[in-house]
Amino acid sequence: MAGFVRELERRAGPALRLEQRAAGGVGCVVWDAALVLAKFLETGACPLARRHVLELGAGTGAVGIMAATLGANVTVTDLEELQELLMVNIENNKHLVTGSVRAKVLKWGEDVTEFQPPPDYILMADCIYYEESLEPLLKTLKDLTSPDTCVLCCYEQRTMGKNPEIERKYFELLQRDFELEKIPLDRHDEEYRSEDIHIVSIHRKQVNFPS
DSSP: OOEEEEEEOOSSSSOEEEEEESSSSGGGSOOHHHHHHHHHHHTTSSOOTTOEEEEESOTTOHHHHHHHHTTOEEEEEEOGGGHHHHHHHHHHHGGGOSSEEEEEEOOTTSOOGGGOSOOSEEEEESOOOOGGGHHHHHHHHHHHOOTTOEEEEEEEOOOSTTHHHHHHHHHHHHTTTEEEEEOOGGGSOSSSOOTTEEEEEEEEOOOOOOO
16 A cells, blocks of 8 residues: 655654555544644643553554653554554654554453553544544543543544534533543644644543542
8 A cells, every 4th residue: 555654843853754545544644633732742731751641543643653752651542454554653753752652452432451550641633523433432531541641632623514513522422521621722833733723631520529
């Protein structure tokens, strides 16, 4: 399958080189939301050194690999058919990694025992586009988060077709168990930002037991 490389500049040192695939599903290219989230991590807003980080729906691995270059210990996850692409991109950028990075299969809604204990951060870029994947994704988020886990969800707001409805439903369901805080645009990377790409910081709701 033909590949083409997307370079992602870094503030310090050589760019990431990310292989993409000309054929295949949605996970085979670096989406704009992944660029925005990867560059947001570089701003230093979230301390990543020696932190345990998990990326869901990693696709090319752009966001997780960027986190690994910032000192995080990262597991990038996606479906079986994307593992080869993830492995290629990890291999191509391993000389830039100051933490660690590995790829594993994780299908939303299924058992997550092997990914425990919960990570410090969960990264998600453009994971909200199939209505049928919302419930499995939310189950996985609940299963993988502790009260201390910070989920960073970056998505491009789309106005076509069912997208607005799917987005609305996702955040409605999410708010049953999680607190959401939108990260203001002026905290995104100066260059890699857009009015229609949002980053949301998500935490488990605190459960207050009666004393």
